[in-house]
Amino acid sequence: MEVAGLPHRQVRRCVVTVRTPRVPTRGAGSLAMMLVALMVALGGCATAGGGVPGSVSRAVDQSTSAVATSRLALVLNSGARLTRAAASTTLSDMLGELESARASVLELPATVQDERMLRHQAVTAIDDAVAGAVKAQEAVASDDGSPSIDEGKAALDTAADRLADLKQRLAGSQ
């Protein structure tokens, strides 16, 4: 075969061979698929299951974490180790966490009396936590010292105790 002339009038021969290219990455696609399936399975196993008590337990864990964070932020702020901006951002983040925990509990089905009681207790405990976090937020933001830091701490502690009780009861009944 000949190739049409190039600027310097050099005639080059062009041999067109049809060769299937090596595709060593073909295996990579199926490997990636397997990994996706694996991650979905792992993620699912890690978070799902347990029925209503399981879901309530997870919501309680979430709320306990949020309450502990709020308390830490409050303590650090009162000890002048945390700026007001950072503390109030943390507290509003935690309020968001508590709201989502509360919403997840309310979404649960409550067909049996036991489940209804469980749901009710969880919602009450989370409401306490929300009240505590709000008080902490006010304490951080207040310019005149009221509500005081101690009041905020006390409210959070009460909520934490309530949540811990509930968690123990859940663990005990399982």
Add this chain to the structure above:
Amino acid sequence: MKRLLGVALGVLTAIGGFVDIGDLVTNAIVGSRFGFSLVWVVIVGVIGICLFANMSGRVAAASGRATFEVIRERLGPRAGLANLGASFFINLMTVTAEIGGIALALQLASSVSYLLWIPVAVVAVWLVIWRVKFSIMENVTGLLGLSLIVFAVALFLLKPDWGGLAGQALAPAVPETETVPGYWYYAVALFGAAMTPYEVFFFSSGAVEEGWTVKDLSQSRNNVLVGFPLGGLLSVAIAGCAAVVLLPAGIEVTSLSQVILPVAEAGGKLALAFVLVGIVAATFGAALETTLSSGYTLAQFFGWSWGKFRRPAQAARFHLAMIICLLVGVAVLSTGVDPVLVTEYSVVFSAVALPLTYLPILVVANDPQYMGEHVNGRAVNVLAMI
């Protein structure tokens, strides 16, 4: 003396540039839930990224072409397209996560809602890509990102039980509050956070941007071999802070605000200032790198003119693609989705797509046609396969 400064600069920028929002969040989550029992994943991840960054740098220096260009030539358009699709999608998610990270850090500093910071962050990122020289961009964000060392300082100040931590690290076990599937899920996520795909494409394109020759190879190898492990140590420090302060309190990390609490506890407002500067710098730098990486991969696949060393008018489609990426990122964040959630997903997807994104590099780096004498050594190949 000047050479020493140059070397120091290289190493420091490697350290400062290693940590991004994915590392910050994932390491903190892991520390707060699993303590030190997943440190081995960070070590494996650092080894991996060192290997591959080195490889891609060698490809760029030996052949004068960036890795993605070579991927399409060597493996054909179909494999190249698959790789492009996966990398681009993950890049986009990572860009979104990084911009979210910048906004969250600024919110922590100012208590102005992060949603308001997002447009500011995006415009700032774009301006730097548009106008600032590559080397200046790298050096400034890298050096500022170094202030994340405050995590390591904080860990020392917290006076942890070193023996206990070492025991957890060396004899990994699933804590009783967690499940085995959860452990492995986060192991994979942590691996994906350490071995972000964009890093490699950015590294090799950066090599072309800065005009590396074979002579620069050894210096770049040193930068990588020293800088990245130190960056890995930083990641471990982040996990350590979380493990020491948050784990005993039963706090599970779900937001960026929790990540900085241990630092504040250790060092007060001064440490807090350092950590916020560090987070903004590191995520800003990472946002720049991921956005550029999206541009690089697209432009190199389709053969467009690319590069920050060219004025935008000479690399029009390259810049347009990046602008579109940034806009998509803003759009996603404006829906109010939690940036930390986006971060978690981006890290998991990175891990999942690792074979798809890294295998081509391995193939290419082994090709003598491009590499001449710089073909991978046997040992490197064996390690890289893992």
Add this chain to the structure above:
Amino acid sequence: MKNPSRLQPAPPVAGRTLDAQLHLLDRQALDADGLPVTTVDDLEMNGPATGVPIPPGTAPPLLDAILTGPVLATRIFGGRPPASRLIRIPWKDVSDVGTVIRLGVRAESLGADWVERWVRDKIIARIPGGRHDPH
């Protein structure tokens, strides 16, 4: 199609023998100034139709042009766009074939480069600072 091993070997010639798949396809094309233009997405050849017996004495197929643009999709997934829709870089513009394909002309004069020029003129140039070198 005849079994390749039964074909007579090609007569020896002066000049380089190129393998289209290895040396031409998917290679970067740079213009006379070294500016990237595109990657070679496909090649256009004219010559006898496939599937039809070739009468002896027919001229061999000639490589007409480098193709770019939407042909990439048809190359990967199959099919072929109509000839009028092909975006061509005529082979006469090619000055060298190596690790990259160098064109002897500047990108400005190529029809294949119109997307880049359009984006540049309508979008990038309108944003302040687009025409300046980076700091």
